Amino acid sequence: MSRVRLRPVIAAWxxxxxxxxATSTLALVRIALGVVVIAWTxxxxxxxxxxxxxxxxxxxxxxxxxxxxxxxxxxxxxxLGALYASLLVAATALTIGFHTRVAAVIVFVCLVSFxxxxxxxxxxxxxxxxxxxxYLMLAPAGAxxxxxxxxxxxxxxxxxxxxxxxxxxxxxxxxxxxxGAVWAKVRGTTWNxxxxxxxxxxxxxxxxFPVPGFVTQLPISTLLTYSALGIExxxxxxxxxxxxxxxxxxxxxxxxxxxDWSIRVGFFSLAVFVMYLAFIPPDRxxxxxxxxxxxxxxxxxxxxxxxxxxxxxxxxxxx
Numbered sequence: 001m002s003r004v005r006l007r008p009v010i011a012a013w014x015x016x017x018x019x020x021x022a023t024s025t026l027a028l029v030r031i032a033l034g035v036v037v038i039a040w041t042x043x044x045x046x047x048x049x050x051x052x053x054x055x056x057x058x059x060x061x062x063x064x065x066x067x068x069x070x071x072x073x074x075x076x077x078x079x080l081g082a083l084y085a086s087l088l089v090a091a092t093a094l095t096i097g098f099h100t101r102v103a104a105v106i107v108f109v110c111l112v113s114f115x116x117x118x119x120x121x122x123x124x125x126x127x128x129x130x131x132x133x134x135y136l137m138l139a140p141a142g143a144x145x146x147x148x149x150x151x152x153x154x155x156x157x158x159x160x161x162x163x164x165x166x167x168x169x170x171x172x173x174x175x176x177x178x179x180g181a182v183w184a185k186v187r188g189t190t191w192n193x194x195x196x197x198x199x200x201x202x203x204x205x206x207x208x209f210p211v212p213g214f215v216t217q218l219p220i221s222t223l224l225t226y227s228a229l230g231i232e233x234x235x236x237x238x239x240x241x242x243x244x245x246x247x248x249x250x251x252x253x254x255x256x257x258x259x260d261w262s263i264r265v266g267f268f269s270l271a272v273f274v275m276y277l278a279f280i281p282p283d284r285x286x287x288x289x290x291x292x293x294x295x296x297x298x299x300x301x302x303x304x305x306x307x308x309x310x311x312x313x314x315x316x317x318x319x
Contacts (some may be wrong), residue, residue, distance in 0.1 A: 017168055020161035022282035024289055027097075027145040027159070027275050033132055035096030036270045040129060041088045043267075051116050052080055052091055061117045069116035070109065087109055094136075097146020105136040125268025128177070130310070132170060132274060139166030145289070157293060159286050170278040171239075177272070178236030182229055186270065191229060194222030201262055208264045231255050239279060244261050 050056045054075050061072060070083055087110035093103035111130040115122050142148035144159045185191040190199055198221035214220060235252045238244045253276070256269035263292055280288075 017165045018163045021145045021164045022157040022159040022286050023140060023144040023162050023278050024137055024285035025278065025282045026143070026162075026167055027143055028280065028289075029099070029167070030097065030136060030141040031095055031145065032078070032274045032277055033129070033136060034091055034275050036267060036274060037091040037111075037129060037133070037272075038095065040267050041084070041091055044084070044308040047121075048080065048084055049077065052114065053077060056118075058118050058120070062119065067116050069113035071113050080132030083110055083113055087114075094141075097142045097148050100146055100148050101137065104133060104141060108133045108137050122211050123268065125266045125271050127171075128271040129196070129267060131173060132271065135166050135173070136170045157218070157290060158284070159289075166211065167278050170275055173300075174239065174272070174275040175236045177238055177275075179233045182233050182236065185229060191225060193201060194218075194225045197224040197228065203263070206263050206265075209261055211262050228255060245279060249279065252276065 019194060044051070051058075052075075054077070061075065063072070071079060073079070086106060090103045090106035090110065093099060094107055107164055108130065111126075111133060115126060115158065119231070140162045143162055145156065186198070188196075190196040198216045198218075201207075201216045202220075215224070231251045232255075233246075234248050238248045243250075252272070256272060259265055260269050
């Protein structure tokens with residue numbers, strides 16, 4: 001009797017984790033994450049040696065038990081430069097899907113190595129990029145929209161079905177981030193009394209663009225504080241409701257755009273937006289990708305039709 005009752009639960013479990021779905025959503029996540037990691041890597045260029053070099057702000061890396069990183073083997077300038085170049089090349093390869101799994105592994109190792117070398121210069125957004133790269137490392141991320149697929153002589157605009165369990169981990173990570181953030185905030189004081197946003201907007205060393213003074217005053221700051229808590233809680237829970245998901249994610253986008261406008265939070269919002277992409281249904285992702293391709297081809301065709309006759313034949317003779 002108990003086995004009969006458990007069958008629907010087991011079937012739902014298997015559908016959630018293992019029922020093959022189109023890899024179009026995973027391809028979008030891979031491309032977006034690769035672009036963000038490239039931007040993250042380029043942002044380190046000016047501070048590479050001051051932050052991670054032997055004569056920088058932290059001459060020797062901390063070595064807690066169980067920690068590891070490539071710079072633990074050698075922290076010289078040559079090794080640091082090689083690690084930086086490896087990360088940039090691997091992130092580019094990940095974006096275009098060239099030897100995708102190997103590229104994801106290299107990106108993950110490089111991110112861990114930088115974060116272990118000088119952990120105090122990073123924030124939650126940097127750690128989130130590392131976690132997402134780990135999930136992508138386990139996924140068939142090169143199955144669609146990749147150089148790997150082109151090299152295998154398979155149609156570029158097809159999205160083979162694969163088990164989505166790695167993508168599900170990214171989706172669950174989003175819920176863990178928001179629910180965990182709400183839990184941590186309500187255990188404090190400023191989020192309970194409604195003053196947290198007021199304090200945050202007056203941190204001048206983190207200010208990106210100034211906000212009007214009345215925003216940091218009561219009752220506006222209180223309303224913003226409780227609204228932020230409510231949106232984060234909705235994102236952590238209601239994002240799993242298909243009907244409410246678009247509206248909840250829209251609120252999340254507005255929330256993070258507001259945060260980034262007023263406070264410098266690094267790459268946290270961009271990493272979160274990558275996780276938002278993981279919730280795009282595969283059929284809509286596939287249709288959107290094909291539609292975008294058709295629009296680009298149509299625009300290119302219209303542009304080509306405007307070239308005066310004879311230009312193509314004359315151009316090669318002009319030297």
